[in-house]
Amino acid sequence: MKNFSILRALGLGVVVAASLGAASVAQAQTYPNQTIKLIVPFPPGGGFDGIARPFAERLSAALGQPVIVDNRAGAGGNIGTEAVARAPADGYTLLFANDYLGTNPNLYKAIKYDPERDFIPISLVGSTQMAIAVNPANIKAIDAKSLAAASQAKAVQYGTPGVGTSPHLFAELYASTTGTKLAHIPYRGTGPAINDALGGQIDMVLVTVPSLVQHIKAGKLRGIAVIGGNKRSPLLPELPTLAENGVTGIDHDVWYGLFAPKGTPPDVLRRLREATASVLRQPELAERLRQAGYELTPSTPEALGERLKTDLPKWKKVVERASISLE
Secondary structure, three states: OOOHHHHHHHHHHHHHHHHHHHHHHHHHHHOOOEEEEEEEEEOOOOHHHHHHHHHHHHHHHEEEOOOEEEEEOOHHHHHHHHHHOOOOOOOHHHHHHOEEHHHHHOOOOOOOOOOOOEEEEEEEEEEEEEEEEEEEEEEEOOOHHHHHHHOOOOOOEEEEOOOOOOHHHHHHHHHHHOOOEEEEEEEHHHHHHHHHHHHOOOOOEEEEEEHHHHHOOOOOEEEEEOOOOOOOOOOOOOOOOOOOOOOOOOOEEEEEEEEEEOOOOOOHHHHHHHHHHHHOOHHHHHHHHHOOEEEEEOOOEEEEHHHHHHHHHHHHHHHHHOOOOOO
């Protein structure tokens, strides 16, 4: 009787396992069969939307279901990111993230997610560069060397979208690398920082290239250098890179990548990766984004995971050296 009970339990276990396996296969075969939410953890209309919305549009066509961009801003990206970390791991809630995944754990002490533990990388999607630009009436510098020299008499006041943002951390890295004395003036967004630079209230801005193009071309701001990628921007081909300015060791661009919650079924991940790869091979999308200042950067999941793994200790050093804390 005892042996019969054991055999019966084993049999039930096999049935349950088979049922779960069948359910997983069925899910993968029918995925997706409803709307997918692509969480962008920053306000609409910013740099994220410039690449996230065209990508979502093409991903929707590749998957045969709507992919809706859901902007959930707040706490430097943490609110939207935490929402994805706690969402059902079924492939219907995805995260569109960038460098903040590597900076926020170093800035916020009470962060409620672990970027490596709580998410599965799907693919890098694209990247953009940042640039340094000065008000020509305030600063006569024309390159990194003369900017550093000008800062010795008085620290250069520069604006960014806020404390702990990628431009802020890039500027701190730039200052420590070049010996340039900088005084940070944080703003609530890129637009206000640029407006004050145009008006001469601050000397310099360090923000993404697409945000600066019209002002540099109009001569209202003077470009000093492009940061990231060790190549010139197609939007500002006349502006040299930091490497051309003689500054090395700052070749970090701003990346954007797609993530799923931990626990998402392997077959669903495979479908997402295949669809993403097909989207990132489209020359029309590549050209559209290139004109907007972005470059498509398809990758393996491992490459995206490695990028994040490299960023975490890199930005930790910058944060600690500059004594930056948001909590």
